[in-house]
Amino acid sequence: xxxxTTIGDVPTKPPPTPVKPKPKKRNKPTPxxxxxxxxxxxxxxxxxxxxxxxDSYQRITAEVGKLIVGQDEVMEQLLIAIFARSHCLLEGVPxxxxxxxxxxxxxxxxxxxxxxxxxxxxMPADITxxxxxQEDPATGQRNLSFLKGPLFAQMIxxxxxxxxxxxxxxxxxxxxxxxxxxxGGRTYQLDEPFFVLATQNPVExxxxxxxxxxxxxxxxxxxxxxxxxxxxxxxxxxxxxxAYSADIDPVIAGDxxxxxxxxxxxxxxxxxxxxxxxxxxxxxxxxxxxASGIAREWIAWGPGPRACQQLILGGKVRAVLRGRYHVAIxxxxxxxxxxxxxxxxxxxxxxxxxxxxxxxxxxxxEETPRGNVKSVL
Numbered sequence: 001x002x003x004x005t006t007i008g009d010v011p012t013k014p015p016p017t018p019v020k021p022k023p024k025k026r027n028k029p030t031p032x033x034x035x036x037x038x039x040x041x042x043x044x045x046x047x048x049x050x051x052x053x054x055d056s057y058q059r060i061t062a063e064v065g066k067l068i069v070g071q072d073e074v075m076e077q078l079l080i081a082i083f084a085r086s087h088c089l090l091e092g093v094p095x096x097x098x099x100x101x102x103x104x105x106x107x108x109x110x111x112x113x114x115x116x117x118x119x120x121x122x123m124p125a126d127i128t129x130x131x132x133x134q135e136d137p138a139t140g141q142r143n144l145s146f147l148k149g150p151l152f153a154q155m156i157x158x159x160x161x162x163x164x165x166x167x168x169x170x171x172x173x174x175x176x177x178x179x180x181x182x183x184g185g186r187t188y189q190l191d192e193p194f195f196v197l198a199t200q201n202p203v204e205x206x207x208x209x210x211x212x213x214x215x216x217x218x219x220x221x222x223x224x225x226x227x228x229x230x231x232x233x234x235x236x237x238x239x240x241x242x243a244y245s246a247d248i249d250p251v252i253a254g255d256x257x258x259x260x261x262x263x264x265x266x267x268x269x270x271x272x273x274x275x276x277x278x279x280x281x282x283x284x285x286x287x288x289x290x291a292s293g294i295a296r297e298w299i300a301w302g303p304g305p306r307a308c309q310q311l312i313l314g315g316k317v318r319a320v321l322r323g324r325y326h327v328a329i330x331x332x333x334x335x336x337x338x339x340x341x342x343x344x345x346x347x348x349x350x351x352x353x354x355x356x357x358x359x360x361x362x363x364x365x366e367e368t369p370r371g372n373v374k375s376v377l
């Protein structure tokens with residue numbers, strides 16, 4: 001044992017072992033999230049609008065889902081038509097919440113909403129508005145003033161549109177195409193954004209006026225509203241027979257909808273996708289030199305150029321809602337039926353054999369060639 005060192009009578013301790021200083025912890029740099037490449041012809045603001053639209057789409061469907069059970073595909077097609085600045089025709093039997101769905105959607109978009117019940121005695125002035133004589137309480141003078149009709153809302157539900165005569169349908173046609181109406185020789189601009197979502201019953205045809213081809217062509221989509229699944233119907237029963245209630249919070253405003261509509265126009269489309277759209281539509285025209293054998297046999301009248309426009313626009317919106325900045329052939333295939341089913345008129349032989357329009361579109365889709373994929377930023 002080593003003796004302790006002493007100085008006089010005071011013992012001393014050995015010198016302490018030097019302690020090495022601990023190395024300072026360095027903060028790890030925060031990883032920078034790489035930004036997606038900006039598409040050609042678009043700005044950083046356009047990319048921000050696209051990302052916000054993709055996020056808003058999820059929130060809108062969640063808000064509407066508080067009251068509407070299922071119908072996800074229908075809701076997606078309605079929103080695609082809205083952001084493409086177009087209109088929708090919904091077809092389904094009574095009791096499938098078509099009216100309730102459109103009203104709920106207007107609340108999520110913070111848009112003014114009006115429902116018009118189309119009946120055989122509905123006149124054009126009932127939907128556009130009319131000039132009325134009003135007396136000024138201050139002066140006592142009578143002046144002619146314009147009383148606005150329900151078309152001066154941002155989202156219009158034309159319920160059972162095929163129950164009104166062609167004269168009233170023609171008044172709606174001008175509003176859909178020009179976003180304006182003419183009364184007494186004067187033209188009035190409608191509020192923007194402006195959408196018409198019309199419904200019709202496929203079962204009851206008595207006392208109806210079939211929509212003219214020109215008016216059906218103004219609708220971007222012909223949407224089929226089907227029965228809910230068993231589990232969805234179970235949830236519908238639970239909600240509607242209990243004390244369940246929910247409020248829809250607005251997600252996006254009208255000016256944001258219009259900004260998204262402008263951004264959609266700048267989404268690039270690869271050449272092979274444009275070629276696919278052209279081939280698909282031209283193969284559906286029985287009198288075209290590119291017509292398929294199926295079209296010559298089963299189609300009496302094919303789609304016009306507006307079908308190509310709506311397929312491209314719808315594909316752009318669908319791509320953005322899925323977080324992409326370019327259109328893919330998958331987007332076109334997903335929208336082919338709602339775009340073409342009201343623009344393709346089957347022949348008498350096709351109807352006699354029970355061949356549906358959707359079956360014809362499926363067969364033409366199968367034989368339409370896909371070109372070489374070209375990358376687009």
